Amino acid sequence: MQSLEALAHEASALARGELVPVHAPTAAESEVARQLQICNACRYCEGFCAVFPAMTRRLEFPVADVHFLANLCHNCGACLHACQYAPPHEFAVNIPQAMARVRGQTYHDYAWPPALGRLYKRNGLALSLALAGALALFLVLAVLLKGGVRGLWGSVPAGGSFYDLFPHNLMVALFAPVFLFAVLALALGVRRFWREITPVTSGAPLSAPAAAEATHNVLRLTYLDGGHGDGCHEADDAYTQARRRFHHLTFYGFMLCFAATSVATLYHYLLGQAAPYDLPSLPKLLGAVGGLMLMAGTAGLGWLNLRRHPLHGDAAQKPMDLGFIALLFAVSASGLGLWAARGTPAMALLLCLHLGAVMALFATLPYGKFAHGIFRTAALLRHAVEKRRPSPVGLGAD
Template identity: 75%
Template sequence: MQALEALTRDAKALANGTPVPMSAAETEVARVMQICNACRYCEGFCAVFPAMTRRLEFATADVHYLANLCHNCGACLHACQYAPPHEFAVNVPQAMATVRGQTYSDYAWPPALGSLYRRNGLTLSLALVAALTLFLVLGAVLQGGGLTALWKTDLGNDFYNLFPHNLLVGLFAPVFLFVVLALAMGVRAFWKDVKPATSGADVGGAAAGEAAHDVLRLKYLDGGHGDGCHNEDDAYTLKRRRAHHLTFYGFALCFAATSLGTIYHYAFGWVAPYDLPSVPKLLGAAGGVLMVLGTAGLWHLNRTRHPLHGDAAQKPMDLGFIALLFLVAASGLALWLARATPALALLLCLHLGAVMALFATLPYGKFAHGVFRTAALLRYNTEKRQPNPIGLGSD
C-alpha cells in the first residue's frame, strides 16, 4: 500500500513538472546531515562525512547516495553528543538504514516487484527452502520406488544420476541471468540519479581501483580508526568486519568453484562431480567452510545488535538472507561428506532447494546492499577527486 501511494505521489509530481517530494525517511536523513554538517565531530569516521562536507543542502539524490555509502558501523551514534535522548535525536545509522531499504525498493526492476523487499523475511526464506526441497523430493520419488527407494538409491557418489546436468542447467541458468539483469537494471537507475549529484565526472582508473580496495577490505567497517565498530554496546569490535569477510570470500570461492566447473565441463569435457584434490572441490570446500563460519557469526551479531543501530523493519530480511547463505553452505558440505551414504539423494534435494530459494530472492533481498554500496563507493572515490564545490571540509 505504501509503495502504491509513493508511486502515485511521484507520478503526480512528474506530471505537474514539480520535484518529487521527499519521503519521511529521506527528510530525516537530510535533517540529521544538516546537524552533522554544522558539528563535524565525526568527519574522519567514514566516507559519509567527507562526502557530507561537500554539500550545503541534501536533495533526494544526495540522500540516496549517502545512505548507500553508510556501512552501518554505528561508530558515529556512540560518539554523537546529540544522539538520543538528546532533543535533536541524531541517529545517523538508523536514518541511513531506513533510506537504504527504501532505495532497494524504489530502484527494483521490474518496479512492480519492489514491494518484495518488505516481504522477504526469515519465515518466507525458510518456507521457500522447504517448499522447493519437497518439490524436488516429490519429483525424484515419482521417478519410481517411493521415498524408501529414494533413501536406498545408490547414486554411485554422483548426484547427476538423480538430476541430470542439463536439467540443472535448464533450471538455474535462466534464474541466474534474471538475477544479473534485475540487479544491473536497478543499480543503473540508481547510478543515473546520483551521478549528477556526485560531480557528474566519469569513473577513472584510480577511483575504480580505490573503490575496489575499499570494497574488498570492507574499509569502512573499522569505525574510521581501525579498532572496529560497535555491535551491542560502546565497545569497539572487529567481529562484524571479520564475519562479513568470511561470508563474502566464502561466497566468492564457491562462485569461483562453480564457474571453474562450468569451464571444465564445456571447454575440456571434464564432467562433474569432482573430488579432492581437484581445484573446484578445493575452492568449494574452503568456500563452504568460510560461509558457515561467517554466516553463523553474522547471525549472532545481528541478534545481539544495539536496537538503535538499524531499521528494525529490515531485520527479518537480513536474517532471511543470512539463513539462506548458511543453509546453502552447510547443505553443500553435508552433501559432499555424505556422498557415499543413503542420505545423498535427500541431501541433494535440500541443497538444491536452498540454492533455488537463494537465487529466487537475490534481486529482492539483502544481497542488493553489496551492489548499491559498491556503486556508492565508486561515486565517492570519483567525487572526492574533483574540486570541492563549496571549498569547505576535506577529503
C-alpha cells in the same frame, strides 16, 4: 547544494531523455536530511568514514544526495557513540539508524520488478525459507515420481553421481533462468541507482584511480573499522572487529563457492570431465574452503544481528537481513552435508535440499542484502570520483 557542474549534467541527461528520478522526500529521507544539517554544523565525525567528507561538499540534501550518502554508510555505529546530540538529546541524531531506514527503502525503490522488492522487504525471512522449502519439496516429489521412496532414501547412485538423479541438462534448464533473472534484475536496479546519483556526485566519468580506490575499499571493507581502526560497535560502547571479520568470511566464502561452480563448469565443457570431483581437484578445494568460510561467516553475522543494539539499525529490516543470512547458511551447510553424504542413502534427499536453497538464494538476490552490496559498491565508486573533483566554493573537507 548541487554544484553548477552537477546541475548542468542533470539538465544534459534530461535533454537526452535519460531517467533522473525525482520525488517528494519520504519521512525517512527528510529525517536523514535534518540530521545531516546538524552534522554539517558540528563535523566532529568528519574523519570517521566516507559519509562525512561527502556530506561536507553539500549544504542541502535532496533525495538523490540522501540515497547516495545512505548507501555510503556502513552502519558501524561509531558516529552514534561519538555524537553529543544522540538520543536522549532533543536533536535525536542517530545517523546509523536514519541511514539504514533509507537504505532499506532504496532496495525496493530500485528493485525490478518493484512488487518483489516490497514483498521481500516485509517478509524476507519467511519468504526465503518458504521458497527454499517449496523448491526442495518440488525436487523431492520429482525424485519420488521417478524412483519411489527408495529413490529418495536408500538407493545409492553408482559413483555417487548427482547426475543419476538430476541429469546435467535438466539442472542447467532449472538454474540458468533463475540465475539470468537475478543478473538482469540486479543490473536494472543498479543502473537506475547509478543514473540517479551520478549527477549529484559531480557527473564526472569513472576513472582508473577512482575505480582502484573504490575496489580496495570494497574488498577490505575499509569503512567497517569504526573510524579509528578498532572496529564496529555492537551491543554497547565497546569496539569489536567481529562484524568486519564475519563479513569477510561470508563475502570471500561466497566468492570461493562461486569460483568452484565456475571452474567445475569449465571442467565439464572444456575438459570433458563430469562431476562429481574429488580431492584434491580444484572445484572441490574451492568449494570445501568456501563452504566452511561461508557457514562460519553467516553464523557469526546472524548472531551479531540478533544481539545488536536496537539504536544501531532499522528493526524493520531484520526479516530481510536474516532471510539472506539464513539462505546463505543453508546453502553452505547443505552443500557440505551433501559432500559428506555422497554415496550414502541420504544423498538424494540432501541434494534436493541443497538445490532448493541455491535456487531460492539466486531468486531473491536482487531484493536483499546482496543488492545492498552492489549499491554500496556503486556509491563508493561515485564517492571516489567526486572526491577527485574540486569542492564547491567554500565547501568540502578537502
